[in-house]
Each structure stands twice: as C-alpha cells, then as structure tokens.
Amino acid sequence: MRKILIPFLLISSLILFILSLYYSGTAESITTSDVNNFIIYKIKSGINYLFNKHVFDTYLSEKDRFKFELLEQYRFPPTIGAIFVGIILSASGLMLQTLFRNLLASPYTTGISSGVLLIAVLVIFNDSLSKLMISLFGGKYLVVAGWIGGIISMLMLLIIAYRVRESNGVLIVALLLTYFFSGIRAFYISQAEDIKVHEYYGYVIGNLKKITLNDLPIMAICTIIFLIALIFLVKPLNALLFGERYAKSFGLDIKKIRILILLTTCFAVGSIIPFVGLMAFVGIVSPYLARIIIKTSDHKYLLPTTMLLGVNLLLFCHILTVKYASFLNIKYAPPLPIGSLLDIIGGLLVIYLIFKEEKKIVIQ
Structure with a gap:
C-alpha cells in the first residue's frame, strides 16, 4: 500500500494541477x-x-499571446501557489502534532498566525502606519506586515520553548498567546469603520487568488528551505513519538529539537500566510488522513503522504471555489474563498472520520 500510495498521490496531484488550469477561471474565451x-x-x-x-x-x-497572458497572470499563480501552501501547512501541522502529541495542534493553534494577523490589523486600522507601509512597500504592504508579525510570533514562541520545560506547557502558553492577540484584534475591529473591517476580512480569509506571478519565487524559496529542513528532522520526529523521556535516552537534546521544529514551522507558515490568509484545516486534516491511510507514524512515510494529501486537497478545493456554481446550477455566482470551503469540507470530513475510523488511527 505504501509503495503505490505516494506515486498515486503524485499522479493525482498532476491531474488536479492540469484540471485547475482548465477550470479555475471564469473567462469563457479560454x-x-x-x-x-x-x-x-x-x-x-x-x-x-x-x-x-x-x-x-x-x-x-x-x-494566443493575449490568452496565454490571462492564463499566466490569473490561473497559473494560484495553481502553483496551492502546491506550496499545501506542502507547508500540512507538513507543519504534522510536525506540531508530533511535537505536542496532540492531534489538534496546528500553525493556527500555536500563535503563529495570530501574530501575522495582529500586525496586519495594526497596519489596516492605523492610517498613519498604513500610509507609511504603502509608501515603503507599495501594494504588498500587507504581505510585509504579515512577515513582521510572523517574525514577532516566531521570536515569542522560541523564547517560550526555551524557558518552558514540557512541550505541553509550550502549547498551553502559545494557545493563551493566541487568545491574547485575538483580544487585541477584536478591540481594533470593534472601533473601526466598515470599509476598514472589509479590508481586514479580505486579507484574513483564505484565498489563493491573491497570489501573483511575482509572489511565486518567494514562495518557492521558502518551500525549498522548508523541505531541506524536514530531511534533517525525520529522525528526531520519530524519536518524539515515544515521548520526550524516551527521546532523551537516545541522546536527543529535547529543547534544541523543540526550538528547531518551531523555528522551521514558524518560518515557513509565517512566510506563506501573508500571501493567502487563513486556511486552518489543511494542517489538521492532512496528517489525520495520512495516519488513517498508511497506518503508521513513521515520518519517513507520513511526511510525504501528508504533504501530497495537502496539495491534493487544496487543488481540489481550488477548482470547487470557481465551479461550485455550475455544479449547483447557480448563475453568476462569485468565486468562493478557498478558506471557507476548506472549513466546510475539512470540518465534515474530520467529524466523519472520528466516528468511522477512530480506533484505527495510529497516534503512538
């Protein structure tokens, strides 16, 4: 099963990639x-x-030049971006679940995304700061603001990971930090004008259509660095499956490994979220599905399976966001944000799997 699964997922990813180019646009001339x-x-x-x-x-x-320009500018970037986002969010979710030994751990429950959104809120709702960022970074000012927020979150998490002994303690503090950031965001939103609130939600809600051709090189570099780091983390992640005391008996420096895992996930996720917004369920659903399908927690098999499932899930949902109207015979319906669709599909899928496959999931 494991030998044929990864080639099968690679082929399905390629098919969905081509289908996404076919069907992820609304232009009838293409x-x-x-x-x-x-x-x-x-x-x-x-x-x-x-x-x-x-x-x-x-x-x-x-x-042909005109049509290819449309494809290159409006269909190609979101489709390629879905691959990068699927790889990073799904693998980050798996790594955090292993580190904290909690199937609900993800980049969105550990404070990484909250820092990104907090700085974005401060920039959007503060006119002077907003003008300064626009003058410095132009149309990508919110992306840069997100990066700054990601760096702040990463530094705070690394300090917590260094000071707190147990991984569960790190998770609890990170979760409380998320609520703290959410409280500040809620305060700013409650005092803001409607047009500012609309701009904020446009930034927050997961949407691959925000990715441009110029964003792809940055996303590609972040993904490559992330994948290289994963190669060196496979053995430590497998050791953590049996608990921190067992890992220590093999000579692993738990504090160092914890910091490396958090540094890797914070860097990758903090680089991606500013481009696409929130897509919470990818980091939870993909590892969950992978454990059920391959029935092992060996990260040598689990990591590639999880990443490919994340890519397949995002490409499939990306097609549905545009074509859902034709499936439901609805005329002139606007494209759905992929974040909303992922929440709907991911939530229902996880609930179904919990009832059906709970006893078969390998979490040891």
Missing part, C-alpha cells in the same frame, strides 16, 4: 485547447531556457 497549448508552450520555453538555445519554436500569434 478553452481547454488553449490550456493544452499553454502547457506545451511552457514546456518548450523551459527546454529552450535549460539548453540556452532555440530548440523549439515558441512564436505566438497576437491572439
């Missing part, structure tokens, strides 16, 4: 043949770039 030609054109251009010579003819007519 046909499936246009998407096919776009994919072929990208492959040819990539080969030409790789060999630094004109191997294939990549001439485009004016009509």
Whole structure:
C-alpha cells in the first residue's frame, strides 16, 4: 500500500494541477485547447531556457499571446501557489502534532498566525502606519506586515520553548498567546469603520487568488528551505513519538529539537500566510488522513503522504471555489474563498472520520 500510495498521490496531484488550469477561471474565451497549448508552450520555453538555445519554436500569434497572458497572470499563480501552501501547512501541522502529541495542534493553534494577523490589523486600522507601509512597500504592504508579525510570533514562541520545560506547557502558553492577540484584534475591529473591517476580512480569509506571478519565487524559496529542513528532522520526529523521556535516552537534546521544529514551522507558515490568509484545516486534516491511510507514524512515510494529501486537497478545493456554481446550477455566482470551503469540507470530513475510523488511527 505504501509503495503505490505516494506515486498515486503524485499522479493525482498532476491531474488536479492540469484540471485547475482548465477550470479555475471564469473567462469563457479560454478553452481547454488553449490550456493544452499553454502547457506545451511552457514546456518548450523551459527546454529552450535549460539548453540556452532555440530548440523549439515558441512564436505566438497576437491572439494566443493575449490568452496565454490571462492564463499566466490569473490561473497559473494560484495553481502553483496551492502546491506550496499545501506542502507547508500540512507538513507543519504534522510536525506540531508530533511535537505536542496532540492531534489538534496546528500553525493556527500555536500563535503563529495570530501574530501575522495582529500586525496586519495594526497596519489596516492605523492610517498613519498604513500610509507609511504603502509608501515603503507599495501594494504588498500587507504581505510585509504579515512577515513582521510572523517574525514577532516566531521570536515569542522560541523564547517560550526555551524557558518552558514540557512541550505541553509550550502549547498551553502559545494557545493563551493566541487568545491574547485575538483580544487585541477584536478591540481594533470593534472601533473601526466598515470599509476598514472589509479590508481586514479580505486579507484574513483564505484565498489563493491573491497570489501573483511575482509572489511565486518567494514562495518557492521558502518551500525549498522548508523541505531541506524536514530531511534533517525525520529522525528526531520519530524519536518524539515515544515521548520526550524516551527521546532523551537516545541522546536527543529535547529543547534544541523543540526550538528547531518551531523555528522551521514558524518560518515557513509565517512566510506563506501573508500571501493567502487563513486556511486552518489543511494542517489538521492532512496528517489525520495520512495516519488513517498508511497506518503508521513513521515520518519517513507520513511526511510525504501528508504533504501530497495537502496539495491534493487544496487543488481540489481550488477548482470547487470557481465551479461550485455550475455544479449547483447557480448563475453568476462569485468565486468562493478557498478558506471557507476548506472549513466546510475539512470540518465534515474530520467529524466523519472520528466516528468511522477512530480506533484505527495510529497516534503512538
């Protein structure tokens, strides 16, 4: 089962990636043949770039150039972004669940996202600060604000992890920190104008459509660094499955490992959330599904399975956000934010699995 599962998930990810390019837009002028030609054109251009010579003819007519521009600017970035987001959020959720030995641990219950949102709130609801950020960073001022919030959250979590002895204590303090940040956000929102509240919720709610072509290199670099770090954390994560005392008996420095795991997840999640907003259930559902399917907690198998499930889930939901109206025979319905759809599907799925598969889940 494990030998064929990862290739199967890779193939399904590729299929969903292509389907996402087909169906994740509302422009009727873009046909499936246009998407096919776009994919072929990208492959040819990539080969030409790789060999630094004109191997294939990549001439485009004016009509094709316009259609390819639409695909490249509006369908390609969210589809590629879904892969990066799926990898980071699902793997981060798994790592935090292993560290805290709690299936509900995720980047959204450990204060990482709360710091991102807090700084975003301060920037949105403070006119002078907002003008300063816009003058410095232009249209990406909220993304930069989110990064600053992520760094603050990361530093606070690392200090907590260093000072508190037990991992459960770290989780409790981090959760209380989340409530503290939420209280400050609620105060600002209650005093704000409607237009500012609308801007805040537009930033918070999970939406892959906010990703642009210029964002992809940054997201790719963060994902690559994150994946490299995961390679070195597989053995420590497996040791933590049996408890911190057992891990200590194998010579592991628990405090150091805890800080490395939190540093890795904070860096990756804090880099991604400012681009896409909140997508809470990916980090909970994907590890849960992976444990049920492969029936092991060995991170050598669990990590790739979890990441691929996260990618599949995000790509599938990304297609549904645009095409749900045609499935329900609704005319002129606007695209759904993917965060809302993930909450609906993820919540129902987890409830179903708890009732059906609870005894089969490997959590040791």
